[in-house]
Amino acid sequence: MASRPEFVAPPEIFCDDSEARKYTSSSRIIQIQASLSERALELLALPDDGVPKLLVDIGCGSGLSGETLSENGHHWIGLDISPSMLNVALEREVEGDLLVGDMGQGLGLRPGVIDGAISISAVQGFFHIFIQMLNKWS
Template sequence: MSRPEDSLPPDLYYNDTESAKYTTSSRIQNVQASMTHRALELLSLREPSFILDIGCGSGLSGEILTGEEHSWIGLDISPSMLDIALQRDGVDGDLFLSDIGQGVPFRPGTFDAAISISAIQWLCNADTSNVSPEGRLRRFFDSLYASLRRGGKAVCQFYPKNDQQRNLITTAATRAGFGAGILEDDGGTKNAKIYLVLHVGGGDVTGAVAGMEDVVVEDSRRAARELQGKRKRGKEVKGSKQWILKKKEQMQNKGKIVKATSKYTGRKRRPNF
């Protein structure tokens, strides 16, 4: 069975017909409600909070947030989905048409928490040759981190296509600064649900979710060490001496004339005043 995100971008896939079908399906309503309640359970909010609903769609999750006395704002890229949300009773949040791959468009520290149900896997698909999944994920998680207050949490339920997508998403989250944990309900079955639990804090914050039951911590320090090691070795870092020498060799092999290598090759210049 093909995945929706493999066929069309979300704003095109969720047209009027698909949006109506999604919203009126009793099976989808039940699954969405179950996952939203699970996300709120993982957030462990002790009082009514201001929540960002990422990929809010037609407001199925928003209805539950309202029922739990939370205030919320919803983001979605599909005009058809948002149009249905505006027409439905019980959808009391403010709605914004927005592409989360371009970032979360709110001031730093705006929200107490965030949820996302079945949305962020769409960021792993590049619709054009000049768009990369890594770039879209980076912009999303960096801006999400900034939009949450210090100590805030986010829970993103998503359906990765494979381990590569799962690692792509969790690595982008930890590099943004989140403490991150992965929870899998009904693991090993076709009904498996994966939740990415994120916590905002300073420095190493992976311990913030380490004590949560059944949550496996993704180590952000490992990703940081790997990146630092690459920088020390000068590998794959644009502008390093090794990178420049490799480019020179490639140009020489093509018969082009290049400047001679010296002790100044690849050395950073001091700023001019």
């Protein structure tokens, strides 16, 4: 269990250049991200009016989930704490706009600017923080 990323270090440390490339080259990860992103879009229940929506991918990493958003005709902004992951996204020439940032600090966007948000794997980073807090309290 200790080899899971959320137990090794926070995402800004764990997701270095090597890990970012490894993550993005895994066909299993790519398939899982696409499937979960499709489901996230279904759950958003966006109006089917033919108008592209502006979505935020919180914890976008290398843009795997964002590709699904693009394939479904949407525009997107990707936010991630790992510059290494975003560099891979840039190399892959994803269609979204990319921002380095900590989702815990907010997005800095006015209300009503975006039509929805997804976050596929980013919650794992919270586990590291939670475990650290539990260890302090124990």
